[in-house]
Amino acid sequence: MKPTPKAAAREPRPRKGARAQRISLDSRYQAWLRHHRQVALDSGRRLVRQPFSSLFTMLAIAIALVLPAMLWLGLGSVRALDHSFDDSARMTLYLSPGSSSEQVIGLAERVRGEPGVSEVEVITAEQGLQEFQQALGVGDTLSLLDANPLPATLLVTPLERDPAEAERLAERLGRLEGVDEARLDLAWLERLRELGALGQRLTLGLAVLFGFGVLLVVGNTIRLAVENRRKEIEVVTLIGATRAFVRRPFLYSGAWFGLGGGVLAVVLLTLGRGWLSAPIGALARSYGSDYALPSLGGGGSLLMVACSILLSLIGAWVAVGRHLAEIRPR
Amino acid sequence: MAMITFEHVGKRYGGRFEAIADLNFSIERGEMVFLTGHSGAGKSSVLKLLTCLERPSRGRVLVAGRDLASLSAGQVPFYRRQIGVVFQDHQLLFDRSVFDNVALPLLIQGVPPLDAARRVRAALDKVGLLHRERALPIELSGGEQQRVGIARAVVNKPALLLADEPTGNLDPQLSADIMRLFEDFNRIGTTVLLASHDLALIARLRHRILRLREGRLIADEEAA
Ligand SMILES: Nc1ncnc2c1ncn2[C@@H]1O[C@H](COP(=O)(O)OP(=O)(O)O)[C@@H](O)[C@H]1O
Ligand SMILES: [Mg+2]
Numbered sequence: 001m002k003p004t005p006k007a008a009a010r011e012p013r014p015r016k017g018a019r020a021q022r023i024s025l026d027s028r029y030q031a032w033l034r035h036h037r038q039v040a041l042d043s044g045r046r047l048v049r050q051p052f053s054s055l056f057t058m059l060a061i062a063i064a065l066v067l068p069a070m071l072w073l074g075l076g077s078v079r080a081l082d083h084s085f086d087d088s089a090r091m092t093l094y095l096s097p098g099s100s101s102e103q104v105i106g107l108a109e110r111v112r113g114e115p116g117v118s119e120v121e122v123i124t125a126e127q128g129l130q131e132f133q134q135a136l137g138v139g140d141t142l143s144l145l146d147a148n149p150l151p152a153t154l155l156v157t158p159l160e161r162d163p164a165e166a167e168r169l170a171e172r173l174g175r176l177e178g179v180d181e182a183r184l185d186l187a188w189l190e191r192l193r194e195l196g197a198l199g200q201r202l203t204l205g206l207a208v209l210f211g212f213g214v215l216l217v218v219g220n221t222i223r224l225a226v227e228n229r230r231k232e233i234e235v236v237t238l239i240g241a242t243r244a245f246v247r248r249p250f251l252y253s254g255a256w257f258g259l260g261g262g263v264l265a266v267v268l269l270t271l272g273r274g275w276l277s278a279p280i281g282a283l284a285r286s287y288g289s290d291y292a293l294p295s296l297g298g299g300g301s302l303l304m305v306a307c308s309i310l311l312s313l314i315g316a317w318v319a320v321g322r323h324l325a326e327i328r329p330r
Numbered sequence: 331m332a333m334i335t336f337e338h339v340g341k342r343y344g345g346r347f348e349a350i351a352d353l354n355f356s357i358e359r360g361e362m363v364f365l366t367g368h369s370g371a372g373k374s375s376v377l378k379l380l381t382c383l384e385r386p387s388r389g390r391v392l393v394a395g396r397d398l399a400s401l402s403a404g405q406v407p408f409y410r411r412q413i414g415v416v417f418q419d420h421q422l423l424f425d426r427s428v429f430d431n432v433a434l435p436l437l438i439q440g441v442p443p444l445d446a447a448r449r450v451r452a453a454l455d456k457v458g459l460l461h462r463e464r465a466l467p468i469e470l471s472g473g474e475q476q477r478v479g480i481a482r483a484v485v486n487k488p489a490l491l492l493a494d495e496p497t498g499n500l501d502p503q504l505s506a507d508i509m510r511l512f513e514d515f516n517r518i519g520t521t522v523l524l525a526s527h528d529l530a531l532i533a534r535l536r537h538r539i540l541r542l543r544e545g546r547l548i549a550d551e552e553a554a
Pocket of ligand 1: 375
């Protein structure tokens, strides 16, 4: 240690060798750890001592987090839906009524040979009728009809997923002899995708907005805490506390609020899911779907809590920085 | 080398008015000095300059040879740890025990708990309050509270002890007791600078006196 005028103001101390230096560094690290542990516990205790106001702050954080999280989860389902309909780029070729099965098979072969076609599935007029009856649950009423009114159809899967490409293929196949009509219904799929993109932006916007809300909630709570401990801040500043030392308890309070708010948000989401899943499951089943409400899962929950802590820490940091600057010991 | 040196120090608060004007004096290591003058003479301003709560508008303030203007904001806390300060209103924290109040400077410096406890008890013993370590400040008398404030100021064994009206709220008997404490610390080598407007009290104590009037030094009376 090189002698400085500052050091001269201290009590004279024995010279320290390299070994002593290392020990002192080590003990300084120990002291730092000890202080963090102490402050973390103390900040936690302060929160517990005011259970209602702490809970309100955490609840406000949780509510601000739940809404974007819900949207995000919902968006996940829409995307899954989109994915499950990916093969809906398939087109249906309605063959001329009264085509013989040889004609149908011959046409299927031909279509299979066309460029840009990946797969062809044949649905004969009889199969079509059966599916129709099943889907409507009308039993044998249709068998009262003299003749099968449905045409045979070919389900064609194009090689390309690209809608424009598929459209061109449909047009080409529609002109083939023996094909009445080629139908490609992509419009709703497009709409779903656009809705998805809109939802994504909406979620992002709301997440930013509500994330800002978390900052404000925590910031305001920490501002009050700083105000309440003004005297203490003044005193410790007078007797040599660093800014980091003064800031530390408030950052820990922020982290605790974030932890509480995040956990509460996960609990709210889980409760909400439980509450809605029965009616939604029933609704989905009535459509023959096994759709279930998406859940956060372990990773998602952790991410949510981590986000909450991070946001709260930032809020606390900003608030402490701003308000400590105003506090000057007299 | 002098412990404290003021060289042509001036201090303005905001406007044109000078709380301190061209102040020059020097205090040697191991001295005990009173700073006196009427209310508003600039005593607290001198101490605030010494604790880096204020910066001089003119001139230099040196402590142990170091110009305080050379301290960066980040260095100020570490400088403050080397001096002990006693306040008129003692500045105790009422939500924690006497022991914890005195331990505060050591907590700030990260002194290990066992070591800290030993030093806190030594300081409380010196001010005669070892038996009250578990008490809350609110349960103590004014004189006892001030003694806790002094214990906190000396727990770090500072080479320089500053006090601003430490007896301001106390009756004469208690004031004399408090002054004796400062003299005890001075006797073991601590430099003491003590601001007080209680002329009767400090006249009796026979130490060097710096008299201020309107921010100027009007007398520097050597110890009788
Ligand atoms: N922070 C401040 N802002 C403006 N004026 C101040 C401030 N502190 C002290 N003063 C003025 O400076 C002068 C000296 O004050 P001070 O140093 O407190 O004197 P003392 O402690 O001897 O009573 C007084 O006139 C006081 O009003
Ligand atoms: Mg004063």
